[in-house]
Amino acid sequence: MLFNSIDFAVFLPIVFVLYWFATKGSLRLQNILLLVSSYFFYGCWDWRFMFLLIFSTVLDYYTGIKIYEAENRKKKLFWLWLSVGINLGFLGVFKYYNFFADSFADGLSLLGFKANLATLQVILPVGISFYTFHGLSYVIDLYKDRIKPERNFIDYSVFVSFFPLLVAGPIERATHLLPQIHKKREFNYAKAVDGLRQILWGLFKKIVIADNCAEYANTIFNNSADYSGSTLVLGALFFTFQIYGDFSGYSDIALGTARLFGIELLRNFAFPYFSRDIAEFWRRWHISLSSWFKDYLYIPLGGSKGGMWMKIRNTFIIFLVSGFWHGANWTFIVWGFLNALYIMPSIIFSTNRNNLEIVAKGKYLPTPKEFFDISLTFCLTVFAWIFFRANNVTHALSYISGILSPSLFSVPEIRPKVTILFILFLIVIEWVGREGQYAISSLGLTWIKPLRWLLYILLALVTLLNSGSKQEFIYFPF
């Protein structure tokens, strides 16, 4: 069930009405309803993988209690590794087995050996990377004595499988979400309206921006040999806005939907394309994943405590793992490596925390220096996205060499005016609203009601008219 489908448009109001009316304010009933509807939502993708989700939930619930009750560190460690091992084992089999088998066979063939390793025809269970990371953060937090185990199985299951975040995040933390699941929730008009507004903006980004850009990005990337350098640049730009519109749009819908049920999820995007350096970009892009890697990988590896070399090594590790997390393809690893390279100057010169506030706060326009920094960071990001989008590394390299040709200065063969206008509209609205939680969080709030409603109606209609062929979200298979 896609967020941008008619099925979801029917599902959401039904769950909403049942949640606030049929449960009569009973927290227990509300949580049961959330769990049942989450499993239904997940089952609509592929009911067979529900068992995997349930197994993963039971495993982490049980090992979590065992970790807490273990008498000594050794036993705690045993239960921790049992959970981590099985969770990563599933992830490995479903997501990475074929990659390793193919890479191993390729490696052997380079040495002159012929290897014919069997590859598995496995379907990747949707959301597996996300709910595995939910579970991992929970057991690791327990092991580190940051939290106490959740004894109520229903509540724990809601934490893992709450439908807005189930298939593509944000990757939640027990410390943030579980207390909300325990707390009595009452309807709040302002929050619900805010939720709807965020859903509307998310749908606009997904349907109008991402899906329109996808059409051109796909055409250009899939036939890159046929296009001029300037068109290839345009293709990379389209993909840059496609992935942003797609994933941040998804996150907005997820956050807005959760807010309708009185639950606040972690913010996942904070206007990343207005970043002034790569470190800032990574504090603003897929925030829940970046902070997950920081807390559960970078810091346990020693973080920045072991001197400069340790810092550099750990930075490379988290970016490479982050790349690999996105998929079993060398393109993602190169993409992670490139980002690690980009961030190195700010790590070495300790300037990575220079830009903590949003750019040009309280001003209409950035300074020339800020504008230059934003443009440079944006260009570096666009370049890295080429690897992310390409079918393989060879394709990415040929794409780049296609850009670096005399035809770079020719007029692009593809010039979709309407899509470019939509992108410009997105940039303007995001710039104006960059100090809020999402671009239109305060847009029109001071206007008279009919005018504000007209804005929502127009946005909704533009979104609806641009829909039609439903495209999956890019991050679903990750």
Add this chain to the structure above:
Amino acid sequence: MQRFITQTLFICSIISLVFLSILSRADGYTDPFYVRFTSPKQESLILGSSRAAQGLQPSVFKDYLKKDVFNYSFTISHSPYGAVYLNSIKKKLKKNTTNGIYIVTVDPWSISSKTKDPNDSINFGENKLCLANTYLVNMNPNFEYLIRTFAGKYYTLIQKKRGSLFLNNDGWLEVNIGMDSSSVARRIDAKVYDYKTNNLPFYNFSSLRLEYLYKTIQLLKQHGDVYLVRLPVHPKIFEIEQELMPDFDRKISEVVTITNGYLDMTKENEGYQYIDGNHLYKESGKLVSGKVAKWITESGKSKIETTSNKNGNLINRR
């Protein structure tokens, strides 16, 4: 809460009204399928793939047979014989009809499958396409089709661009395309290349599809007379078909026995104009429709056991 629900419903109603009024602008230019899901239930049908969709013109049949024969043919991807097509036909058929006329077109592709196992019905391509996803096939405007299945973007409904394809209200897909010899030759070459590289190596005869052809005819027989037709194609495409299924006639022989007749028009392949080798040009389609209609009229009158015609191989059974 009440305020929230009232306001949300109010805004959603306005959005829905505007949106639905835009959707109701959908017509024959919208896509090559929509209009077929907007007509009422039908007494007489033309069935098959895009060859029939473009080649057989209901208006011609009406002149000869004095009946409305609705063209409910789609494409080889959407409507090869199988459970999906049969279920959709059931929904399109007017119950209690006993004097209908059903023109069922066949060719090797319509009883073949691209799946690895040609009888692997779970993975049949049409399972994910519009015939499988459209539950309401007799609604005008058909919002269900437009919302659930329509593959384009809705703003195209406002633009009302006139393309080369127009789906008439009787289900006939009219194609208005340049027919100068060089364009035609180019399109035929492209189609032949496409069939040789993308279809021939992957398609295999499916006994399950043949069984469904049988079932489809059995269903139609309860409502009237069923005529089986193999439409003409360009000789180059015919060659590919022969390669795919040289014993096509033998394979369908059992099916023929339960029909009111089988007309194989591939003997006159050379006599018509094709837009791309696979589909008849509309003028030729008119001629072919006339011949089929005449043949049906004659077979209705004569009720003979078996006969043949110098223009083609005709086998009539009553």
